[in-house]
Amino acid sequence: MFARRLAELRNSRHLTQYELADRLQFSRAQIGNYEQGTREPDFQTLIIFADFFDVSVDYLLGRTDDRMASLDSMTSDANDVVIFGGQKEQLTSKEAEFLQESLAMFRRLETKWESERT
Missing domain, CATH: 1.10.20 (Histone, subunit A)
Known part of the structure; x- marks a missing residue:
């Protein structure tokens, strides 16, 4: 679920994998691996993505379809x-x-x- 959500969020901002990697100081390969599901993010990386896309970690992990569920509570x-x-x-x-x-x-x-x- 994380892989799909990350790709959807990146595409919704009209960013390439290279652009996202540059903004977050990751390599393009890391972003590609996350989106393909061949690599899992650590806690700090999840927080970086959640903050950047202004969504909750629960949304990134597929625990909710509400982008801000945990933050709203x-x-x-x-x-x-x-x-x-x-x-x-x-x-x-x-x-x-x-x-x-x-x-x-x-x-x-x-x-x-x-x-x-x-």
């Missing part, structure tokens, strides 16, 4: 609680959305920094 009322210093705090929907966006940005930057170090 992060801001549902039932999950808008955080713990600071051992104290539970209820978040407003704006606060939860802000934290979700901040976390996504941090993860993208962390991925970029990691790739620059290697």
